[in-house]
Amino acid sequence: MNILDTIVEQKRVEILKRKRKYPLASLGTFPFYGRPCNKIALADLENRPGIIAEFKRKSPSRGFINPDCDPVSVASAYEEAGVAAMSILTDRNFFGGSFQDLKQVREAHPDLVLLRKDFMIDPYQLHEASAYGADMVLLIASILDRREVEELTLEAKSLGMNVLFEVHHKEELEKYHPDIRFVGVNNRDLKRFKVDTARSLELIGEMPPGVISVSESGLTGPGVIRTLWVAGYRLFLMGETFMKEKNPGTACRRLMESL
Numbered sequence: 001m002n003i004l005d006t007i008v009e010q011k012r013v014e015i016l017k018r019k020r021k022y023p024l025a026s027l028g029t030f031p032f033y034g035r036p037c038n039k040i041a042l043a044d045l046e047n048r049p050g051i052i053a054e055f056k057r058k059s060p061s062r063g064f065i066n067p068d069c070d071p072v073s074v075a076s077a078y079e080e081a082g083v084a085a086m087s088i089l090t091d092r093n094f095f096g097g098s099f100q101d102l103k104q105v106r107e108a109h110p111d112l113v114l115l116r117k118d119f120m121i122d123p124y125q126l127h128e129a130s131a132y133g134a135d136m137v138l139l140i141a142s143i144l145d146r147r148e149v150e151e152l153t154l155e156a157k158s159l160g161m162n163v164l165f166e167v168h169h170k171e172e173l174e175k176y177h178p179d180i181r182f183v184g185v186n187n188r189d190l191k192r193f194k195v196d197t198a199r200s201l202e203l204i205g206e207m208p209p210g211v212i213s214v215s216e217s218g219l220t221g222p223g224v225i226r227t228l229w230v231a232g233y234r235l236f237l238m239g240e241t242f243m244k245e246k247n248p249g250t251a252c253r254r255l256m257e258s259l
Helices: 003-021 042-046 071-081 099-108 123-131 146-158 170-175 198-206 222-231 248-258
Strands: 050-055 085-089 114-117 136-140 162-167 182-186 212-216 235-238
Touching: 003 123, 050 071, 050 248, 071 085, 071 099, 071 248, 085 099, 099 114, 123 136, 123 146, 136 146, 146 162, 146 170, 162 170, 170 198, 182 198, 182 235, 198 222
Parallel strands: 050 085, 050 235, 085 114, 114 136, 136 162, 162 182, 182 212, 212 235
Antiparallel strands: none
């Protein structure tokens, strides 16, 4: 069993436990549930690359990256740097995340676009995302079939949230649903965790018409972002490049100024 299979199996157990602790009806009582979601400013992407800056404490491939970082402080710096959105990992066991990270950032930054990044396999998780203040959710094609992508996309839409649909190869685009606006190419193979930004260049010509293309992972500096921008990508999800620094926000601002 590879690491992705292990994560998904554990996720199924976690979801069952959380459903018992917070039944679906109780999530509807959370302050952020059903709030009008923030949207990425698409007009800004016509003139410059948009950065989705990530907050994560660790990863399965690297272990701990920045375990003691405060999500609210990082969010403040990301917002000041002018990011298009902030991605927050909510998986605890493999990425050191939590729902409290998402909740605290939402409370402190009501106007920031927040992406809940996790391994979404059940509609219940979308209601969790809404309850804790997310504006967008990640759907990973490699762990979902076409029917599940449709079900989760329509459920997210009913809650006012956008979907970032993540693929790793051309065949996964066959699972795309037309209500999805953002399609990302993950340059990291989630089964072996090898990174190759050439994956983004290979798939840009295969994107469904009208979507906003997002390149994810392995983006280490302005050079590769410029290359991918010229190829057609408009958003760039970056995590370790910022989080490995003592001050992730400063690293983010430095990169954005260089662009």
